[in-house]
Amino acid sequence: MRSDPLGRHMRHALYCVAVGLFCGIVLVWSSPFLWMLVASFRPDSFGAAGMASLWPDFTPTLEHFGYALEDGDFPLWYLNTLILVSGTLVVQLITVTMAGYTFARLTFRGKDLLFAIFLFQLMLAPPVLIVPNLTTLVKLGLYDSLIGVMAPYWGSAFGIFLMRQVFRTIPRDFEEAAIIDGCAWWQVLIHVLIPLAKPGLLAFSVVSVVFHWNEFLWPLMVINDPSKQVLTVGLVSFALGAEGASDWGLIAAGTLLVTAPLFIAFVLFQRQFVNSFMFSGVK
């Protein structure tokens, strides 16, 4: 294969075709979002036939956003989703830090068994347990509450594994020096280990927030009261209503309202997002 069977020009042409094809794939991949952007600003007068055009040949209008905010309770859904993701995360951070530290640094009887008990949870995806978990929530009186949506995720095995890994990569020299200086274990944890484990905690936080921001089936089953509805469930009821009316501009605007914050956050903290999601593979 050392000889070059194709001429230089041929090779160059092939390279150009490959780049062109790849550009086509990139265009197809981004077309759903391009359509959302264009359609949400497109005036209604174009009718259904022109709705699919990706070309913005019109003067943009904000009327779809106006109707979307009238039809849907977006501020309330945002607030509930914010409560949901922050409530989930705050408790998770406490439990996974404590448990991760314990598995990384302490020796005790039954450690391997307890670790295996946590390990096993990674194999049982929580979404499959919706039916028995719902029964538990009803018995605990947590049905139809945001706490009920959060609670199953407060003992995150994934987070515990991640934090165990992170703590194990921190050299022991720092904490032994602190112990010799007379610090208690919790002072070492708070003043030495947690600051050093910040990248890990941040990565876990990003993955957790995105996961719970996007979750649909579990809040759909737990929440009944419209005033406690979260963004994903709200969007679906809103979009199905608009679909019935064939109001595609409205669907595009509503979906844009839901995805825009994620998009802005992603553009601002791109590297952090990508690194965190790569980190999520460490499990």
Added chain:
Amino acid sequence: MDSADTASLGAHSMDRVGLKGRGFRAALLPYLLLAPALVFLCAFTYWPLLQALLSSLSSKRRFNDVDAFAGLDNYARLFGDSDFQDAALNNLVYALGTTIPSIVLALFFALALRRSTRVNSILRSVFFFPTLVPLVAASALFLFILMPDIGLLDHYLQKFGARSVNWIGDPDIALISLMGLTVWKNAGYYMLFFLAGLQGVSQDAEEAAIIEGANRLQRLWYVILPLLAPTTAFVVVIALINSVTQVDHVIVMTQGGPNNATNLLLYYIYQQAHETYDLGKATAATVATLAVLLAISLTSLRTMERGIHYEK
């Protein structure tokens, strides 16, 4: 295992230095620290697991029915239910039809965007962004994209002379349409793992292959792919688990129809619990689905363990 040994040695020395003489309280500390996580783990993983097992063996179908042992009655009803058979078969097709294309595409994207340049990092983001948006938001967009005639897909396909297709209304095509959505949403996520895996492919091995006269394709087949095997094994597991645990698009777009063509296992469970109110069948289906997930994880565990050694 080196690091684990030094870790426990270190912990012993720490016990001696810091916690000496506090006896009982020090011995209790690890359990106290684990308690909060353990409480939630038991309440929402092991307790429901036990509950699902028990009620799948019980004659109780609704909340106020009599609770009597029914043996494998629920399982017999479950496996005899043609809806469940459909859901299981669809899920198998869906698992293969999403896992294979999304992994092939993810690998292709990762290879094409391997060099970190400014343009490549933007293109990586284009492929990755669908991972971040809620599956229901993607479904809302695809409701329009897949509309016959006026939808985005048909609108542009018709410019190439294609006939209009009822993407989610035709029982023969609906599941394929949902697979397309899933591949679009997940391929960029899997691409990240391949990009990370490619960083671990040693330059020496590739350069040796170049010196030996291997062309691009040969290098890919004989050098890069074997070195990426652990990454691939890992991504396959995630993709298979996702194909069982994510059904938001089924709920939004098709409700399992038309003619049960897009019913999947978790959607079936949801239906039994929410629409049919048949607790016995719902929990039997839960146990069956968990068994599938466990089988996926356990068969992959060995490959994964080998993979971890490979990376080190």
